[in-house]
Amino acid sequence: MQHQQTHAEGSVRHAEKRRRGTCEFANRIARISLDAYEHAVPLSYRESNKQTCVAAVVAHFHSHSNDDRQKTTGSTCGDGVLPDTAFKDDGSDGDNDNDTVVADDGNDANKTDSRLQVMGLGVGTKFLPDAILREEQEEDGYGKRIRDCHAEVLARRAFRRQLASEISYDLKHSGGQKGRVVEGATAGEGYVPILERIESCDHSAANNESLPDKPSIRYQLKSNVTLHFYASSAPCGNAVLKKFIKMAKEKFDASLGPDEWPNQTHEPIAAHSLRLGQFALLVKKDGTITCQSTTNDDPTIGPSNTQHTKEEGSTGRDTKRRKKKPWPCGESDNWCPPSCSITNYNKGTIHSCSDKLCRWNCLGMQGSLLMSVLDRPLHMTTLTVGRKFSRAICQRAVCCRADGFGARVTGRDSDNGKIAEYLGKYKLNHPTLMETNVYMDEAGTHDMAGVKSIGQDATFDSNVCWVWWPEKAHDFDYAADCLDGRTGLKIKYHDDGVVHEDDATSTAFSECSTFAMFELTIDILQRSGVPGLSAWKSQSKLSLSDIREIKQKISSQYESVKSDLFRHRVFDQWSRREVAI
Numbered sequence: 001m002q003h004q005q006t007h008a009e010g011s012v013r014h015a016e017k018r019r020r021g022t023c024e025f026a027n028r029i030a031r032i033s034l035d036a037y038e039h040a041v042p043l044s045y046r047e048s049n050k051q052t053c054v055a056a057v058v059a060h061f062h063s064h065s066n067d068d069r070q071k072t073t074g075s076t077c078g079d080g081v082l083p084d085t086a087f088k089d090d091g092s093d094g095d096n097d098n099d100t101v102v103a104d105d106g107n108d109a110n111k112t113d114s115r116l117q118v119m120g121l122g123v124g125t126k127f128l129p130d131a132i133l134r135e136e137q138e139e140d141g142y143g144k145r146i147r148d149c150h151a152e153v154l155a156r157r158a159f160r161r162q163l164a165s166e167i168s169y170d171l172k173h174s175g176g177q178k179g180r181v182v183e184g185a186t187a188g189e190g191y192v193p194i195l196e197r198i199e200s201c202d203h204s205a206a207n208n209e210s211l212p213d214k215p216s217i218r219y220q221l222k223s224n225v226t227l228h229f230y231a232s233s234a235p236c237g238n239a240v241l242k243k244f245i246k247m248a249k250e251k252f253d254a255s256l257g258p259d260e261w262p263n264q265t266h267e268p269i270a271a272h273s274l275r276l277g278q279f280a281l282l283v284k285k286d287g288t289i290t291c292q293s294t295t296n297d298d299p300t301i302g303p304s305n306t307q308h309t310k311e312e313g314s315t316g317r318d319t320k321r322r323k324k325k326p327w328p329c330g331e332s333d334n335w336c337p338p339s340c341s342i343t344n345y346n347k348g349t350i351h352s353c354s355d356k357l358c359r360w361n362c363l364g365m366q367g368s369l370l371m372s373v374l375d376r377p378l379h380m381t382t383l384t385v386g387r388k389f390s391r392a393i394c395q396r397a398v399c400c401r402a403d404g405f406g407a408r409v410t411g412r413d414s415d416n417g418k419i420a421e422y423l424g425k426y427k428l429n430h431p432t433l434m435e436t437n438v439y440m441d442e443a444g445t446h447d448m449a450g451v452k453s454i455g456q457d458a459t460f461d462s463n464v465c466w467v468w469w470p471e472k473a474h475d476f477d478y479a480a481d482c483l484d485g486r487t488g489l490k491i492k493y494h495d496d497g498v499v500h501e502d503d504a505t506s507t508a509f510s511e512c513s514t515f516a517m518f519e520l521t522i523d524i525l526q527r528s529g530v531p532g533l534s535a536w537k538s539q540s541k542l543s544l545s546d547i548r549e550i551k552q553k554i555s556s557q558y559e560s561v562k563s564d565l566f567r568h569r570v571f572d573q574w575s576r577r578e579v580a581i
Contacts, residue, residue, distance in 0.1 A: 016387055020249060021437030023256040026384045028116060029058055030436035033230040036118040040468035040480040044495040049462050050441040054232040055122045055151035057159035057365070057380075059194045061115040062224050062259060114259045117192060117470075119162050119227075122154025124465025126485025127350050129288040141541035143514030145488030148284075149465040152235055152353040154483075154512075156365055158469040161512040163370060163378075164520045165471040166193050167219060171527040191470050194227075195219040198375060216529035220375040227365070229357075229380040229431070232440050234388035237282045237352025238397035240337045244278045245269070247390045250435045261382050266430040269400045277329030279401040281355050281573050282340040283348035285333075343573050351575060354397040357383070359574075361399045361429040362565050363558070368551045369521040371558045373528055379429040389435040399430045401570050426561045464493065467512055481510045488513075515542060518550075525554060544577060 021027060033056035038046065126149045136145050146157070174197070198220050221227070234240050253262060271278065333341040341347035364377025371377065383398060405428045468480035475481070482493040490508040509515055522536050536550060552559050565571050 016439045016441055019386075019389070019435055019437050020252045022250050022384075022434035023253045023261060024258045025256065025261045026382070026434035026436045027438050028258060029228050029230050029382070029384045029434075030232075030386065030438035032056075032058060032116045032118055033121070034232075034438065034440065036121045036468065037123065040121055040472075040478065041123060041466050042478045042493060042495070045462075045464060045466075045493065049464075052123055052232075052462065053125050053151040054230075054440065055155035056118050056230045057120045057155050058228045058230060059117045059119050060226045060228055060259075060381075061117065061192065062226075063114070115192075117194075119194070119469065120155045120158030120160075121468040121480070122151040122156070122158060122466070123480075124149040124151050124154055124467075124483070124485055126150070126463055126465055127284050127286075128486070128488050129286050130349055131288060132487065133349070137544060141515070142544045142547065143518060143542055144509035146467075146483060146510060146513055147488060148350050149483055149485040149488065150236065150284075150353050152229075152231055153356060154465065154467040155229075156356075156360065157512040157517075158467050158472075159365060160367055160370060161517060161520075162469040162471055163195070163366060164517065164524060165469075166195055167370075167373060168520060168524050168527070170195075170197065170219075171217070171524060194222060194225045196222050218373055218375050221378060226381040227378060228382045228384065230384045230436075231353075232386040234385050234390070234394065235353035235357055235397065236284065237337065237340055237354030238280070238401070239354040239357075239394050240388055241277070241397070242390065242393060243335075244273045244276070245392045245396060247392055250389070250391065252437070261432050261434060264430075264432050266395055266400050268403055269396055275327040275329060277335055277342075279396070279570050280329055281343055281570065281575075282336055282352045283343055283575060284350045284352055285339055285341045286348040286350075289347055343575050349575050349577075355574075357398040358402050359565070359571070361431065362402055362405050363426065363562060364429075368555045368558050368562070369518070369525075372554045373524060376425040377429075380431045382432040382434055384434045384436050386436055386438070386440065391433050391435070394433050395430075398433075399428060402428050402565075402568060404428075405565060405568050405571075464491075467510060469512070472511070481512070483510060514547070518542060518547060522550075530554065 033054065036056060037054050128145060128147050128149075132145065133147060136142065146154070170193070196219065198218055256262065329335060330342060330344060333345050333347065336342065340352050361379065364371065364379055366374055366378045383394070385394060406426065463485040465483040465485045466480040467483065472479060472481065476492060478493065481490050483489065484491045490510045511517075519537070519539075522533050526533050526537075536546075539546075566574055566576075
């Protein structure tokens with residue numbers, strides 16, 4: 001049940017509540033992300049949607065001295081390779097104002113020696129209804145539609161696309177030198193790769209497995225690069241569930257330099273309200289589903305009853321009897337944030353952004369197939385949030401409720417030192433959590449007169465969503481892919497903001513869709529030495545079972561770790577996609 005407040009006639013408030021922020025580095029991350037938003041998305045959309053959600057993945061390059069810098073174009077990679085110019089989406093000479101800088105040299109921030117480079121941008125608040133998801137699998141094949149067009153998910157998709165483009169370009173143009181990644185046309189002369197090649201060897205050592213179908217070439221994040229995530233608003237789901245913990249306002253730390261962020265310690269969170277939904281997984285509420293709850297024999301949410309009974313302490317009662325009793329959080333979704341529901345309530349199947357961020361902090365942001373050519377998972381070092389930020393709540397939502405996760409090395413695995421070392425790289429990542437006092441809508445206000453539901457004065461009416469990455473070529477007079485949030489397909493944007501029915505076709509899928517990423521990744525795997533993939537190239541249609549088969553073939557260890565995650569006391573309620581029969 002939504003809490004409401006009554007306000008006097010003429011009451012207004014800032015569209016974005018005033019906030020203190022954490023440090024200058026958080027503000028730099030926000031500024032460069034919003035600069036990318038202005039660069040990639042048309043002004044008419046931005047003017048009419050000032051309270052949309054924006055997210056980005058940003059690479060931070062740090063050099064210890066100016067002497068370490070090298071010229072960007074044609075240089076070798078390694079410590080100190082920094083972007084000194086704009087990256088230009090179409091590879092032009094930069095005379096066109098539309099091909100603007102989306103890199104920050106930090107000159108306005110006390111002579112920093114670092115650079116920031118946006119690796120992926122997402123804008124949107126929509127996701128596909130269940131009926132469209134089922135239709136896609138049954139008729140169109142799997143993966144051409146983008147299921148979840150929330151900003152955080154799109155930003156991560158764009159980041160993965162840019163990673164794949166960087167690796168693909170290197171494999172096509174390099175001579176195979178260790179430590180070298182060819183720079184250039186992947187995103188214009190100003191783009192600097194964030195990866196370096198660390199191994200080109202025979203199959204016996206590839207990817208730490210002695211199997212012939214694993215890549216013989218691997219990459220890692222350069223030692224002077226860290227990854228940072230930005231979200232203009234707290235992620236939907238657990239991160240906006242303002243319960244179960246004491247909140248405190250941020251204090252701006254002026255002692256930190258423009259390239260410094262706090263060294264935070266994430267203390268374990270007391271699991272005192274598990275039955276009330278403290279750590280619960282949530283799904284995005286699908287308004288098209290009219291059927292009632294499927295609450296039945298065991299409507300528990302989050303950690304399994306057996307484990308919670310043990311952790312919360314025994315009182316001598318019959319534990320078998322307690323296991324059958326429904327948890328309060330599983331009997332209704334009235335306690336959930338307004339846009340979310342519980343996993344067993346039959347009101348949605350797509351998980352909240354909080355759940356997905358928590359999953360990425362376990363498995364990395366790179367995904368399954370790209371992991372086969374990477375040395376280790378790619379984790380965010382910091383998470384910067386604008387609206388609705390609470391460090392304590394965000395800490396619970398995006399990492400600490402997954403406490404206990406870590407790839408387990410079995411006795412069999414321990415016999416192979418390389419496999420044991422590989423599995424040991426999967427550990428729970430605790431990013432530094434920061435607030436920014438950089439606003440998307442500095443001067444905007446909301447009319448608060450009358451009765452208002454608390455936290456529901458912002459509106460997200462537009463079905464238009466956007467996704468952009470440095471390598472993205474211009475299709476029209478704007479840089480980003482424009483998506484219809486109702487179909488998950490690419491469309492042409494009109495200044496009136498209206499999605500026209502003839503704008504999208506069944507083949508107009510984004511380059512960061514699962515289908516397009518699958519094609520590019522198969523090409524990467526072939527170029528990196530994996531045999532037997534020719535049958536997967538140029539497929540006109542894929543099924544979910546096809547994708548799962550190739551993931552298991554190429555990234556079996558990652559898939560094994562993912563299966564372990566789904567046995568975790570919180571993630572065992574994850575709603576996995578069903579394979580169409």
